[in-house]
Amino acid sequence: MKSSSVVSFRTVAALAVLTLLTTSLAFSQQSQTRPRKLAPGWVQLFNGKDFTNWRKVGAEKWIVDENGAIYGEGISDKYGYLATEKSYRDFHLSLRYKCEAEGNSGVYIHTKFEGDTPKIIAGRQVEIDQTTGNNSPTGGVYGDGRGWVAWPAPEFEAVQRPYDWNDMLIQVEGNRYIVHLNGVEILDFTYPNPIAEEGVIALQLHSGGKGRMRFRDIYIRDLTNR
Numbered sequence: 001m002k003s004s005s006v007v008s009f010r011t012v013a014a015l016a017v018l019t020l021l022t023t024s025l026a027f028s029q030q031s032q033t034r035p036r037k038l039a040p041g042w043v044q045l046f047n048g049k050d051f052t053n054w055r056k057v058g059a060e061k062w063i064v065d066e067n068g069a070i071y072g073e074g075i076s077d078k079y080g081y082l083a084t085e086k087s088y089r090d091f092h093l094s095l096r097y098k099c100e101a102e103g104n105s106g107v108y109i110h111t112k113f114e115g116d117t118p119k120i121i122a123g124r125q126v127e128i129d130q131t132t133g134n135n136s137p138t139g140g141v142y143g144d145g146r147g148w149v150a151w152p153a154p155e156f157e158a159v160q161r162p163y164d165w166n167d168m169l170i171q172v173e174g175n176r177y178i179v180h181l182n183g184v185e186i187l188d189f190t191y192p193n194p195i196a197e198e199g200v201i202a203l204q205l206h207s208g209g210k211g212r213m214r215f216r217d218i219y220i221r222d223l224t225n226r
Helices: 004-031
Strands: 054-057 061-064 070-073 080-088 091-099 105-113 120-128 141-143 148-150 166-173 176-181 184-190 199-205 212-222
Touching: 061 080, 070 080, 070 199, 080 105, 091 105, 105 166, 120 166, 120 199, 148 184, 199 212
Parallel strands: none
Antiparallel strands: 054 080, 061 070, 070 212, 080 199, 091 166, 091 212, 105 120, 105 199, 120 141, 141 148, 166 176, 176 184
16 A cells, blocks of 8 residues: 555646646747747837738738738739838848648748739749658748759758748848758858849749748848948
């Protein structure tokens, strides 16, 4: 027969473990919804309410959902974009994204459009694709009319969480691009001859009605005039 003191100790220990697990779960859930805390110099690029300082380019659907996230849905046979009004040169961009369909997406940098059309005449994108496996291009750099110019190494294919929220940090300093995904550096690439070195930032939706994406917690640290 076990003594009451042993039983009591094990009960207390079990309650302590349960409390720790409950607290961890609550913190995890909270971290998905509360604004992230970043170092000084960062400013909110999306206010979680409307598209102030942003503009829609193309015919795709962009709304702010009930949770304060950007929801984009491809409804035509062309690519669509949600672009900043302001142009940027050197910057750090922090955001969260969630893929909800097969179509890929991306974050365009140093972008220039042909008037009000979705035709891009300069700029390149940091790819977002829910594909897993050694062929996952997420974090790669594509554009400037040259196709792929950089691709993350295969060992980083498991870093992304398909169809769940992911944290992405894009650092653009001169022609050097560093991409972090969920806290892991997956690309450090120096681009020899970019066509444009300044332009707007644009979130992309896949053409053909395949794109469904959510973005939230978008912050920027503008380094252009440092």
